Structure formats: C-alpha cells, structure tokens
Amino acid sequence: MKLYMCEKPNQAGDLARNLNITGSNDGFIGNDNKAVTWAIEHLIGQYNPDDYDKKYKNWDVDDFLIVPSIWKMKETESKKRQLKITGNLLKKANEVIISTDGDREGEVIGRELLDYLRWVT
Known part of the structure; x- marks a missing residue:
C-alpha cells in the first residue's frame, strides 16, 4: 500500500481529492492500494521532565538543565485512537509519502x- 501522511484532516481531504483517492474510513481516506491519513498535528510528544524522574515534578533552579541520555516520546492522550489507526496503516504500507x-x-x-x-522500508 502507498500511504500518504498529512498533518491535518482537511489537508488529507484536499490531497485525496487531487490524487483521486476515495473511500471514507475511520481515520483515513482510501483503500488497500492507496490511503491518506492525518496526524491531527502531534500524535506523540516528548516526555515531560517528571516522566524521566519524579524529582522533577516540582521545579528547582538547580535542576534547570535537564538532558536525558535518551530522549523519549509518548502518545498524546487525546489522540491515541488516531495513532493506532496510523500504526495499523503503516503495517500494510510498503511506501510512505510524508505530506x-x-x-x-x-x-x-x-x-x-x-x-x-x-x-522501516
């Protein structure tokens, strides 16, 4: 499947129309051959300081520069459903176009x- 990943739903709709991709689905437009989905801006985000260590829950000037050895990402709580849809589409995709x-x-x-x-390709 060729998957186009857009940032916003209206952007995905415009792209699908221009590429003649039809088929309205939950969280994407398309079929088994071509699909357009959207990220609703940020489906994931960086960990907050207190996600790395609870001692950072309350800010202290001595802890001002927090640089983890490995930067971690987490799901945006309100957008988990769209993230799951995108993940399922990616499992079927052999080509992804960041749109x-x-x-x-x-x-x-x-x-x-x-x-x-x-x-991965």
Whole structure:
C-alpha cells in the first residue's frame, strides 16, 4: 500500500481529492492500494521532565538543565485512537509519502511518527 501522511484532516481531504483517492474510513481516506491519513498535528510528544524522574515534578533552579541520555516520546492522550489507526496503516504500507506542512515542524511530525511506530522500508 502507498500511504500518504498529512498533518491535518482537511489537508488529507484536499490531497485525496487531487490524487483521486476515495473511500471514507475511520481515520483515513482510501483503500488497500492507496490511503491518506492525518496526524491531527502531534500524535506523540516528548516526555515531560517528571516522566524521566519524579524529582522533577516540582521545579528547582538547580535542576534547570535537564538532558536525558535518551530522549523519549509518548502518545498524546487525546489522540491515541488516531495513532493506532496510523500504526495499523503503516503495517500494510510498503511506501510512505510524508505530506505534512512543508516546514521543519511538519517534517518532524512525519519523521517522529515513523520512528515511534518503527516503520522501516
């Protein structure tokens, strides 16, 4: 399957129309050959300091620079459903086209999702 990953639902709708991809589904547009899905901006985010260590729950100036040895990501609570849909689509995909906004943040949204969901070609 060829999967297009957009940043927003309206962006996905526009792309699907332009590529003549039809078939309205839960969390994506398309079929078994081509699909367009969306990230609703950020489906995942960085750990908060207290996710690494509870001692960072209350800020202290002595702890101001917190640099973990490994940066970790977590699911955005309100967007778990769309993340699961995207993960299921990626399992079927043999090609992914990042179709997010053409800026750094858009690129990061797409690439972080691929990394988090462990998609490899």
